[in-house]
Amino acid sequence: MREAAQPRAWQRMLSGRRLDLLDPSPLDVEITDIAHGLAREARWNGQTHGDHAFSVAQHCLLVEDLVGRFKPGLEPRWRLAALLHDAPEYVIGDLISPFKAAVGLDYKQFELRLMAAIHLRFGLPAEPPAWVGKLIKRADKASAYYEAVHLAGFDLA
Numbered sequence: 001m002r003e004a005a006q007p008r009a010w011q012r013m014l015s016g017r018r019l020d021l022l023d024p025s026p027l028d029v030e031i032t033d034i035a036h037g038l039a040r041e042a043r044w045n046g047q048t049h050g051d052h053a054f055s056v057a058q059h060c061l062l063v064e065d066l067v068g069r070f071k072p073g074l075e076p077r078w079r080l081a082a083l084l085h086d087a088p089e090y091v092i093g094d095l096i097s098p099f100k101a102a103v104g105l106d107y108k109q110f111e112l113r114l115m116a117a118i119h120l121r122f123g124l125p126a127e128p129p130a131w132v133g134k135l136i137k138r139a140d141k142a143s144a145y146y147e148a149v150h151l152a153g154f155d156l157a
Contacts, residue, residue, distance in 0.1 A: 026121035037090030066139035
C-alpha cells in the first residue's frame with residue numbers, strides 16, 4: 001500500500017524564487033517580491049474613496065512610522081518588524097479580520113509559519129518579543145482607525 005503523498009503548494013515569484021506555501025523557507029523570501037505584492041494588494045478589499053486603492057504597502061509604511069513616533073529611539077530591527085508586520089499578505093492577500101476568524105486556526109498557523117520565514121530572512125527572531133508585538137499592534141490599530149475614517153469613510157460611531 002502506498003503512502004498518501006504530502007500535499008504540495010508553492011508559488012513562483014517574480015524574482016524566480018519558488019515559495020513552498022506549506023513549509024516556507026527564509027531562503028525563498030525576497031524583499032522585491034514582498035514589496036511588489038504588497039504594493040498591489042488593496043486594504044479594506046479596495047473599498048476606499050479616491051481614484052486609487054490604499055495598498056497594504058502604504059499601510060505598512062504608516063505603521064512603521066507610527067511605531068517610531070510611539071517609541072522614539074526604537075532599535076531599527078523592531079522598526080523593520082513593524083514594516084514587515086503584514087508581509088505574509090504578499091502571498092495570501094489582505095484577508096479581512098472577519099474572514100480570518102471564519103477560516104480558523106489552520107489559517108493563522110499558516111500565516112505564522114510564513115511570518116517566521118520572513119522574519120528569519122531579514123535577521124529578526126521568528127517571533128519578536130511580546131512588547132514589540134504589542135507596540136506594532138497599537139500602531140496597526142491606530143492606522144486602521146485612520147484608514148477606516150478617512151479613506152473608507154466609516155462613521156466614528
